Amino acid sequence: MPTLQVITLGCSKNTVDTEHLLYQVRNSYEIVPEEEVRPVDVQLINTCGFIGDAKEQSIQTILASVQRKKNGEIGRLLVFGCLSQRYSREMPELIPEVDGWFGARDLDPVVRALGCRPDPASAHRRVRTDGIHPYAYLKISEGCDRRCSYCAIPLIRGPHKSVPMETLVQEAEDLAAQGVRELVIIAQDTTYYGLDLYKKRSLAELLRRLSAVEGIEWLRIHYSYPADFPEDVLDEMANNPKVCRYMDIPLQHISDPVLDKMHRHVDGAWTRELIHRMREKVPGVVLRTTMIVGHPGETPYAFRQLLQFVEEARFERLGAFAYSEEDGTYGADHFDDAITPRTKKLRLSRLMELQRGISLAYNQSRVGTEVHVLADDFVDGIFVCRSEFESPEVDGEILVKYEPDRFGGVEPYSLVGNFFRVKVVSADEYDLTAELVEL
Helix, strand or coil, X not given: CCEEEXXXXXXXXXXHHHHHHHHHHCCCCEEECXXXXXXXXXXXXXXXXXXXXXXXXXXXXHHHHHHHHHCCCEEEEEEEEHHHHHXXXXXXXXXXXXXXXXXXCCCHHHHHHXXXXXXXXXXXXXXXXXXXXXXXXXXXXXXXCCCCCCCCHHHXXXXXXXXXXXXXXXXXXXXXXXXXXXXXXXXXXXXXXXXXXXXXXXXXXXXXXXXXXXXXXXXXXXXXXXXXXXXXXXXXXXXXXXXXXXXXXXXXXXXXXXXXXXXXXXXXXXHHHHXXXXXXXXXXXXXXXXXXXXXXXCCHHHHHHHHHHHHHHCCCEXXXXXXXXXXCCHHHHHCCCCCCHHHHHHHHHHHHHHHHHHXXXXXXXXXXXXXXXXXXXXXXXXXXXXXXXXXXXXXXXXXXXXXXXXXXXXCHHHHCCCEEEEEXXXXXXXXXXXXXXXX
């Protein structure tokens, strides 16, 4: 069989696209793992085009593969995903050595270019690219109807389109049969789910349907938009033991003028009230958010407001990035990016320094507590675990040393994918260390 290697860049949503595509062509190719460096008949690069750094990484990856193609290590080189969708006219002229460019919204042309026939009946099936871990991402919709002034996603991915619940339940059942215990629910905006298909926000109903899938023990929600947040999701989180008390909700800012320029459709008062309701309705909930510094309109006063809000809200998890103009967005066309790169860098540093202290205090408050954890991996005598309060790949880990006496002599690799109870014994600003209490 000819060999096929897919290199996936960018976010977890791209990973899901790659896995769906690989299932469609699985019988026609030997699939070479991404990390292997060896000659292949076809290499396919799934690109990211969200912000400047991601675009640069995608271009450098393509150029490196072009060189390997010239050296005879790659037969055909194909590129798809966000970068080629966004710059569909420019990229073929800039890098003519690529044999085919494809967008991000429809995988069928890529499947055909690989000599296979798309099968709509198996569109929910996947070849997992990381089968060793007991979690998987479940993409519940594509595209976005929001028009945030800084964001190019609607330009790249198009309007919002939900995946039918029946299809998602089938996909969850397939993943559970492969040993997946946790589903991380993702989309450009998870709270918008169902509006196009069912004429109402249906994320809570979807959570109920997914929680009935045998073998799935945790459901985790990412990428929730704050405007018109569906309150029934909080009810489900508070009452359904399979829904993790964890919410990823990018807020981006707190200053009213900045939020207005961002086209976020909320103000600071609404944001504060929403955070209050989340913590009140779901005691112990862990909140992850992202912030943008240096957006047009962010005055020194607005930045101080942001720092004050982060200090007050005490987000357990927070990431941030500096604003950059993105081609074709409202912000790039209508705002003057007048804040200097140096000022953006300084503001980003101050914000993350503040957050590091908050994260450390939160982690230290957990020392002495017992938590239910899922073992993701076993490396160098250590179980790499997470509780419901840590999301894979973006949050810290709970590290548990394998001590044969405590574990009853059970072969450690057989415990990966299992749940057990541990006691936290130490913490830093990112990771926790714990000891086994009960298998």
